[in-house]
Amino acid sequence: MKKIFLSLVISTIVFASCKTESKEEKSKISVPNIAFNQLLNDYNEGKLELNPINATSTGDNRFNDKFPNFLSDEYALKAKDFFTTYKIKLNEFPKDSLTESQQMSKAILAWDCNMMLQQMSFKNDQLLPINQMWSINLKVGQFASGSSAQPFKTVKDYDNWLSRLNQYNIWLQSAKKRMQQGIKEGYVLPKSLIKKVIPQFKGLAKVEKTSEGVKDFSKHLFYTPINNIPESFSKEDQKRLIVAYSEMLNDKLIPSFKSLYEFLKEDYLAAGLESSGIDAIPEGKDYYNHAIKNYTTTTMTADEIHELGLKEVARILSEMKKVKKQVGFDGDLKAFFDYVRNNKELMPYTKPQQIINNFNAIHDRMKPQLEKLFDNKPKTDFIVKQTEKFREASASAEYNPGSLDGTRPGVFYTPIPDASKYNVFSDEALFLHEAIPGHHYQISLTQENKSLPAFRKTLWYSAYGEGWALYTESLGKELGLYTDPYQYFGMLGMEMHRAIRLVVDTGIHAKGWSREKAIQYSLDNEAESEASIISEIERYMANPGQALSYKIGQLKIRELREKAKKELGDKFDIRQFHNQVLETGCIPLALLEDKIDQWITSIK
Template sequence: MQKILASVIIASLLLISCKKEHKKAAIETTKAPENFDKLLKDYNEGKLLLNPINATFAGDNRFNDQFPNFLSDEYQDKLNEFYSSFKEKLKTINDKDLTESQKMSKAVLNWDCDMALAQASFKNDVLLPINQMWTINLTVGQLASGSSAQPFKTVEDYEKWLKRLQQYNVWLQWAETRMKEGIQNGYVLPKSLIKKVIPQFEGLSQVDQNKEGIVDLSSHLFYTPITKFPDSFSEEDKNKLTEKYSSFLVGKLIPSFKSLHAFLSTDYLTAGREGSGIDGIPQGKEYYQHAIKNYTTTNMTAEEIHELGLKEVARILSEMEKVKEEVGFKGSLKDFFDFVRSNKELMPYTEPSQIIDNFNAIHEKMKPQLEKLFGNKPKTPFVVKQTEKFREASASAEYNPGSLDGTRPGVFYTPIPDASKYNVFSDEALFLHEAIPGHHYQISLTQENENLPSFRKTLWYSAYGEGWALYTENLGKELGLYTDPYQYFGMLGMEMHRAIRLVVDTGLHAKGWTREQAIQYSLDNEAEPEASIISEIERYMANPGQALSYKIGQLKIRELRAKAKKTLGDQFDIREFHNQVLETGCIPLALLENKIDKWIQSYQK
C-alpha cells in the first residue's frame, strides 16, 4: 500500500514570524487544542490536494478530475515545501497544551513529515516512475475499469474522469522522459522487471479493428466506462461522451501507451540492470536503510533483520515438520512442499466463482467466533472480487479499502489466472489476512473512528497495517478455522513466506544476492508455486523494504499481547487488547508499544 505523494500547498495555518527572535514568542503564545486541531485539518486537506487519487479512494470526490504531474520539478518543490512547512508549524505546539490523543497525533504527523521529506530526498520516485506492481499507472488502470473508486454515475462523473485522463496522459509522457533521464544517471530497473512491465503496456497499446478496418475500442480497458453507461443517460449524452472518449483514446492516450511500449521494449530493456538489488543505483545503500525505517518504523539494520529472518525460518520449519508427520507423508519437508504444490485434491475448482464462494464460506464459518475476540466490528460492507485481467498476471491478493463514509465496500481482490490450477491450501489464512479480521477490520474501524482526526484515517504505515494482518493469521484456531491440517500448514506457509522475506529482501538489497539466489532460497523453504515465488521476488526487487514490514509488525504485536497477558493475568481481556491496538489507526510501532504499556499500567494503579 505504498502511496504516491502529490500537488499544491495550502495556506499558512499559524502566524510564525520569519525572524528568529520571534520564534520563541510564537512557541510560548500558541494555544492548543483549537489551533492544533485546525493544523491537523489543514494538513489532511493539503495532503488530499497533493494526491487527489488518494482522495478518490477515500470517497472524497471533490478532486476526481485532477491528476497532478508527480514527476515535474514544480511538483517536487511543492511537496518539499508542504512537509517542511508543517515541520515548522509543529514546533509551535507545546505538548503540555495537548490531550493524550492529540500528543499521539502530533507524533504521528511529525513522523509522516519526516518520512515524506526523506523519501523526496532520493530520486527513485522521479527517475523510476514505472514498475510491474506498485506504480500509479496500475492504479489508474484499476480506476479505468469502472468498478473501482472512481464513480461513473453521472455525466459529470464521466467528464471528470476524461479530464483526469488528459492529465494522466501528460504524466505518461513525462514518465518516458524521466526514464530516459534515469538511463543517463544510472537509475533503471533490472531487466527481469522491465520484461514484466512490457506486456502491460503492450496490451494497452493494442486496438482492435472490425472487418471493414474501422477501429473498435470496445475491448480496450480505458473504454470500459463507455460500455457501462447508466440507464438514466440520454442518447445525446451517450453519443457525446462516446465521441469524446473515442477521440481522446485514439488520438492521445493510446499513442502514449504505444510510445512507452516501444521505449520499454527497446532502449529501456537494453539499458536494464543485470543486478537485482537497489544497491545497484546511485545512493542505493542509503535508500535501502531509509526504506527499512520507512516500512518497519524501526531503526533496525539490514543485518539485524536478516539474522532475525533466519531464526524465524528455522522455527517455522520445525512446526511444518509436525504437520508433515500428522498427515503421514513419507519423505523430506522439501518433498512435502512439492506434494502440496501439485496435489490435485487441493485444486478442486474449475471456475473463478467457485473460489470466490469458498472465501465467502470461510467468512460464514468463523462469524460465531468473532464475537469472542472483537468487541468492535466495522459497519463498512465487504466483498470478494477477482483481480482485473489486465493486472492479474503480476498481482498478489490484496485489499482495497472502502470509502470513508462506508458507502463503497472494502474489496478483497484475489488473482485467478487459471481456476483449475488454483491451490486452496492457504485460503483460510489468506482470508484472515486480507479480509476479516485483517485489513478490512483494521482499515474500516480506523476510517469509522470519529475520535481520530481526518489525516489519521487514511494513513498507512506498513509495519502496523501489514503486521496486524499477519498477526490475525495466527487467530485461525481461535476463530474455528485450521481444523484441516492442510489449512493449518497453509497458515504456517504464509508465515514462512513473511519470514523468508526478511532473508531475501535484505539478501537482495544489502548482501548482493541475485534474483535466482532469492528464488531458490524461497523454493527450498516454502510450498508456494514457483511462478508465485518468482512474482514475489520481483515484487521485492521493485519495492525494497516493503516486504520487511509484515513480520516485524506481527512480532511486535504478538510481543505486546504476551506482555499484557503475563502482566494482567486474569484481568487480561483479548477483546479489549484488540480494541487498544486497533483504535489508534496506523501508527509507528514505538508509539503503539508506548500506548499498550500505558494501557497495562492503567490496570495496576
C-alpha cells in the first residue's frame, strides 16, 4: 500500500522487548508528562523537516518548496545525528514518570530511532536510489501530475513547486553519481528491474515538437500544472510561470532525465546483476535479516517464514479446490487457474470508468452491513482513481492516505492498462483491502484520533498495516459480499498471493531462487495473470522483505480474534475487538498482542 520514503516502515529490534508494562507494573501516573509530550512534538517536527516529501503527503504544506538531497553525505550525517540524539533523550524519562499511553509512545519512538539507525548502517538507500516501483522519483512524478498531495491552487503553490524541482534536479544528478559509485562497489539492480526503469525515464526525457519543429512541453508530465493553471491568476503571473516552467523543463529536468535514461540503458544495464536476490550485493544477507525485522516486527527467520508460507499455500489450495468443485469445473486446479485468468465473462468492461464504477458499487452493497462490525468510522472521505499512466505499467493497486486534517480524501488507485483485459474476479476482496474497511479505515481513524501524539499518526509498521488490510479481506461474507463463488475464489486468490509471498520473497533473497523460478511457483499456485505475477515478483526483488508483512500480520490479528472470542465467550463483541486493534494506530505486532491480552483481562 503505502510507500513511505526513508524507511518510515519501522520495527522492533527484538520481539521480547516490545511488551508494555504488565497490569501490576502499569504506571499509576494519570496526568501526562508535559516535558515528554514536548519531546514527542519536537521529534515529529524534526522528522517533517528531515523529510518534507512526507510532510506534503500528510497535508502539511509548510515545506512544499523543499527537497533535500537525501543522497548526500551531509544529509546522512544530519539524519544520523537526529535519531541518535532522540534515542539518548528518551533515557531522561523513566517509565514511572509516564502515563500508560506515553509508555507506549516511548517504546515506539525508541524502535523508530533504532531501526532508522540500523537502516542507515547499510549503503542500500544511497547506492540503489532508483527502482521501478518504490523510489522517490515516482512520488515526485505523482506530485507533478497535479492530482496528488502537492497543491496547485495559488501562485505561491506554483512557485513552491518550482523551488522543489530545482532541488529535485540536484537529487537526479546525485542519483546518477551514486549509481555509478554503486557499480564500482557491487550495489546494482538486477537486469530485469533495470529494464523496467528505462522506459520510465525514456518517457520523461522525451519532448514533443510542433509541426514547425518547435519544442512543445504541453504533453510532458511535469508541465501538467501549467496546463491546469487557474484562470484567477493574473496575466503577468500566468506568463511568468509559463516561462519559468518551460525553462525548468528545457534547461534542467529534461537534460537530467535524458542523462539518466542514457546511463540506465547503457552503463547501468550492462552492469546489472544476472541474479535476483539482495544476497548478491555486499552485506546483502545481513540487510535481508534487517528487512525481515523491519517489515514483520518479529524475530522470525527466513527459514521459518519460508516453511510457514509452504503450509499456508497447501491450506489455501485445499479451499480453492472446493470452489472449483462448486462451479462444476472438471479439470485440475492449475487448469482452473487458467480458466479464471482467461474467462471473458470475468472481463466485462471496455472503459476504465466502468471499472471505477464497479468498485463504487461494491461499496454500496456492503454499507448496510458495516454497522455490525464497526461502530467507529472515519470522517475522511475517499475516492477511487485510475493509476496515472506514467507509472501504470509497473504499478499495483494501492491506497494513498488523505491529509491529516481530512480535507484531502484518501485515494484507492487501481491500474487499468487495458480495460478490456481487466479481470474482476478479485475486485471485492481488493476493495476491502485497499479501501473499506482496510487501509482507509485503519489510516484515517489513526489520523483523526486526537488522543495520539502527532508522530504516531503517520507511522507505518507494515506487519500491522498490511496485516490489518489482509485480515479485512476475510470479512467479506460478514459484509454481504462473496455471494458469487468467483469473488470468493478471488479472496482465496488474494490470500494465496500473500502466502506465496512468504515462499518466493525468502526464496529469492535467502535461498538462491531465480526470478524465473519464483514466477513459475506463482503461476503454479495462483490465478493471477502472468504479466501481473511478473510485476509482483519484480516488486519483491526491488524491496526485500516488504512482501512478508501481509501474511505475518494477518495471521497474528486472526489469532488474537480467536483467542479473545474463546476466552470472552458471550462477552466478546466484534466491534469492540476491532476498536481495540485500530484505536492505538499502527504499532508493532508484539505491542498489539500485549494490548489485546490486557483488554481480554479487563473484560473478564
